[in-house]
Amino acid sequence: MGRFIGQRVVQGAVAILVVISVVFFVLNLSGDPIRMLLPPTASADEVAAMRASYGLDRPLAVRYAIFLTQMTRFDFGASIQTRRPAIEMVLERLPATVVLAFSALIVAALVGVPLGMFSAVKRGSPADATVVLVSMAGQATPVFWIGLLLIFLFAVVIPILPPSGYGTAAHLVLPTVTIALFLLSGVTRVTRTATLDILSRPFVTVLKSKGISERLVLFKHVLRNAAIPVVTQLSLQMRFVIGGSVVVESIFGWPGIGQLLAQAAYARDYPVVIACTFFVALFILVFNVALDIAYTIIDPRIRAWR
């Protein structure tokens, strides 16, 4: 178990290094943070002077080497736009993104799993067809469009929720539903498939023939066995939740990492972009390792193997 987690951590560290290196080069090879910082009327000499004072006049290879040395100390440097430590800016935004991601995940699981099981049990019925159709539509619809639609429905047409902003539970509802709707379709479909798979196993037939009630079979035995693919699906979706937060947060004015990342990338403020990317990657890594541990709780067989 310990060795397994150790391996995952090393793999994850390499992945994070690759990701932030790519971000470093892409940002440095397109656009110019100093031009985004200074007024458009600044002369070429003034831009050059400012670039030198930020150390941006050195060759890219040298800057990459410096960047890597700083990374060994988890030093992301200061934001070019605000001059504040990039890590401080990211950490103050982290809670908003985490709250949103987990609330969306919880809603998606609480609605998607029962819906998928219902659909599996009623396999072939019009109800099943409706669930499958709606979940496919949910997956195929762009998140920003769902977000805007929900805003207009529940903040303008029926004004019961705030259209954007942060601070109260009411503000959390629309962004959560937006992301949850996107996740829901995947969760529902995977639950349905997994449930169908388990329902066709001989042990289910045995349980039923022993006279155990259908409900007990479904919730005690089938759900437990179907849990692994469902949890895997949720974990895979987590990266879309974080990636999609860039879109969702800028629609809802949600002060999380996604909004910060979008603004920083726009301004080519690469210390902040890299710090954001690092934490997003770290978050996904930690989440996946946690999930591997969760598997062993859900399914004792996995524990036995290791």
Place this chain on the structure above:
Amino acid sequence: MYRRRRERGVASLLVMGFVLFALLSLDTPVYGQAPGSMRDPLVVVQNAEPSGLDPVLNRTGPAYNVTINVFDALLRKSRDGRNVPGLAESFERDTPTSWIFHLRSGVTFHNGEALTAEAVKYTVEEIFNPNVESTRATDLDWVDRVEVIDDLTVRIVANQEYALAEHYFTELQIVPPGYRGRVGYQRFDEAPIGTGPFQVERWDRGNRIVLKRNENYWAGPAPVEYVEFRFVNNAASRVATLLSGDADLIVDPPITARNQINANRNSRFASATGTRVLFVGLDSVQDSPLQDVRVRQALNYAVDKDAIIERLLFGLAEKTGTLLTAQDLGFNEQVRPYPYDPNRARRLLREAGYPNGFSITLDATSGRYINDGAVVQAIAGYLGEVGVEVNINTMEFGAFNGALFSKSTSPMYFVGWGNPVFDPSFIYDFITRTDGLLRTIEDPEIDALLDQARSTTDQALRRRVYREAMAKINDAAPAIFLYKQPVLFGLSSRIDWQPRSDEFLYMYDARLRR
């Protein structure tokens, strides 16, 4: 069995905790509060959050919208673009390169610190302080030094004659030396203190900045007690904040949302002339058919600007001949804007040796300027009709901006340039000069004229020189001249506020109706 119960317990605890957290943070609703009070502030929704609020460090649009309410400058920009007294109740130019300002007496910063001539000197010197790395230094590179004459009199000396100096005095927002020196510029950037009509009450990063009225403001307290700035990047979502009654003022609604905003009983659409001139830059330096002046003129004849203004900008934009409008100094009314004449365009292309036209790339951004995607499509369509096949290369703004200033764009680029001072130098020096910031034409005769206008503050002479330059630039066709785009706002039905051409959000001028 025991373990299973524990798992279930943990799961339900998590859910319950979450619900509890959600309920606890529920805000109590607002009923019967006076408009503009703490619980029901005037809400401004702009597209981006300021990076900081220290005017010594920043003067970006999102920051300036806030700081203009918190600080005062030596002079103020009036609604019609004149430079009128601000913190200085009067001023005189004692030599061609220096100004004496007489400050108002009895003005204090929000913490009680008195405004003195020393504060003016400190502000300018901080902008030039190499440790501060201010982005404002480039705006003031013509300033040589500041001399304190007495407590309320200060002299600013320039290192050259500079025609636009007074404009920059309207942007020189004065900071308190005592407080800023004590807390340091980083802290001041987050929680500044000024002399302005509002003071910063709180800043929730990423979410909002709350301003509270300064009861001791030297010009009398503002009508509105609380102003809240919020930040929503998505334009459609900003419109929703207005339609739902959550916002009183939104910046930059999509022009296509005009009818939707006007149809709602909570809101109305508002616009002002604006200062940003839109054009298609024609790079005649890199190798392309644009090196031939006849081709550049042909492109100007080929585009129906009136139709674009009418259909895509709802008639709200103002056509610009040679990048200027009639308000600008040295505007030459005898220079006729290129009319829409596709036949003449075809003939010019034939004469230039392109009877079958050619193919060319145009760089553009999307969502940066009003209805830009549609406008660029329309331009490409018009050029296609005279045989010039335009490949539109849509770029993310950061990349576009980098290419623009490193002069590595495609031969054609669709861009806007703000001219807040109504002075041609603000356009021509940067766009149509050989060593300008953008690359269009390289013409020594035009350069000489622009140099002549730059080296004097004699406005009559400058007017004459620019009239001549405008005619020459029109013939040289460094760009497809288009229009000055309006500034657009969405207003709630309860706010009483007139939009300004310079886009400044002075909330001192705003009132809220019950």
